[in-house]
Amino acid sequence: MQDVAISTNELTKRFGDLVAVDHVSFDVMRGEIFGLLGPNGAGKTTLIRMLCTLSRPSEGTASVSGYDIKREDSRVREQIGLVSEKMIMYDRLTAEENLRLFGNLYDLPNDVLSQRIEELLDLVRMKKWADQQIGTFSTGMKQRINVIRALLHQPNILFLDEPTLGLDPQSTGEIREFIKNINIEHKTTIILTTHMMVEADMLCDRVGIIDYGKIAALDSPRNLKRIISGTDTTVVELHIPNLSTGITSQIKSLGCINNVIVGDDTHIKVQAKGDDAFDNIIDCVRRSGGKISSVKNLEPTLEDVFLHITGHEVREQTSEKVKAAGPGHGPRHGRRTKKRIR
Numbered sequence: 001m002q003d004v005a006i007s008t009n010e011l012t013k014r015f016g017d018l019v020a021v022d023h024v025s026f027d028v029m030r031g032e033i034f035g036l037l038g039p040n041g042a043g044k045t046t047l048i049r050m051l052c053t054l055s056r057p058s059e060g061t062a063s064v065s066g067y068d069i070k071r072e073d074s075r076v077r078e079q080i081g082l083v084s085e086k087m088i089m090y091d092r093l094t095a096e097e098n099l100r101l102f103g104n105l106y107d108l109p110n111d112v113l114s115q116r117i118e119e120l121l122d123l124v125r126m127k128k129w130a131d132q133q134i135g136t137f138s139t140g141m142k143q144r145i146n147v148i149r150a151l152l153h154q155p156n157i158l159f160l161d162e163p164t165l166g167l168d169p170q171s172t173g174e175i176r177e178f179i180k181n182i183n184i185e186h187k188t189t190i191i192l193t194t195h196m197m198v199e200a201d202m203l204c205d206r207v208g209i210i211d212y213g214k215i216a217a218l219d220s221p222r223n224l225k226r227i228i229s230g231t232d233t234t235v236v237e238l239h240i241p242n243l244s245t246g247i248t249s250q251i252k253s254l255g256c257i258n259n260v261i262v263g264d265d266t267h268i269k270v271q272a273k274g275d276d277a278f279d280n281i282i283d284c285v286r287r288s289g290g291k292i293s294s295v296k297n298l299e300p301t302l303e304d305v306f307l308h309i310t311g312h313e314v315r316e317q318t319s320e321k322v323k324a325a326g327p328g329h330g331p332r333h334g335r336r337t338k339k340r341i342r
């Protein structure tokens, strides 16, 4: 189909007994910014690596720009650019030399490559640093070069695996603006993984929440938030000037609590379920000696949806742990899902 950029069909990757990506079927439409959210180890990078032909699926398949990732891998690679979790650049080379080195891998004629390098450096406001060694750059400057490196051959589809990880707010803002511009001006389809819910909310047309290798929800950020609005889940922010760990743990021990986020020394955000949740929380704080100076009922955010769907325990599962626990352990050995989500 013409307007589908990526289509996955039961795509699966196993590492030993661990099912890192578990029979995933979904489509990304041309021109979309598509977000992949998920806890650590959920399978986001593994999914991207398969779509970029860097890792072979154990089962299932996918097409990228109409090309099959197993049978037409070199065609797929012509269509895509990848900014991976790890920056691969040479510190001793200048920004321009690094870009030229990678540009040469795409067999671009020298004059075309020179022009692209100049335009892209200009686009990320790095032209005046072109002749400086990458090793002297800040993380934000390096990441700007790293991102444009993936665009030298003008790919139709750009994969960005945590592009703003470790960047300060200024660099984060610039990279986000750049992503949006590339999408609008060049109609580039973008697949983005991030742990920043605000980023996904701001940039993405649709978001897939991946958990234990499966797509747990997929929709626009606005519709995803309705998942919470449509339930009896309450999100409240309390200002408690004498907030203590004792009060926090009393709140956490209430049966209705989904999630508690401590904002600063005096603010706490609580996500809870049930008609009496609001009253129970207030009673609990008072019983524990907390003095409430204000309470706000909040609109659900993408982070609330994320926690609602994935829970809030820290994920530590690895293939070794699964092996140690024996076959059949953990949700990753779950049933196949036949559902296609578009």
Ligand SMILES: Nc1ncnc2c1ncn2[C@@H]1O[C@H](COP(=O)(O)OP(=O)(O)OP(=O)(O)O)[C@@H](O)[C@H]1O
Pocket (backbone or CB within 6 Å): 015, 018, 020, 038, 039, 040, 041, 042, 043, 044, 045, 046, 047, 317, 318, 319
């Ligand atoms: N080459 C590998 N060999 C064995 N296990 C692997 C390999 N690559 C990934 N895994 C495992 O597969 C699971 C998914 O990993 P993946 O890197 O895709 O997660 P992720 O969603 O990208 O996590 P993060 O948010 O931390 O980047 C993890 O349990 C990881 O330990």
Ligand SMILES: [Mg+2]
Pocket (backbone or CB within 6 Å): 044, 045, 046, 085, 161
């Ligand atoms: Mg990852």
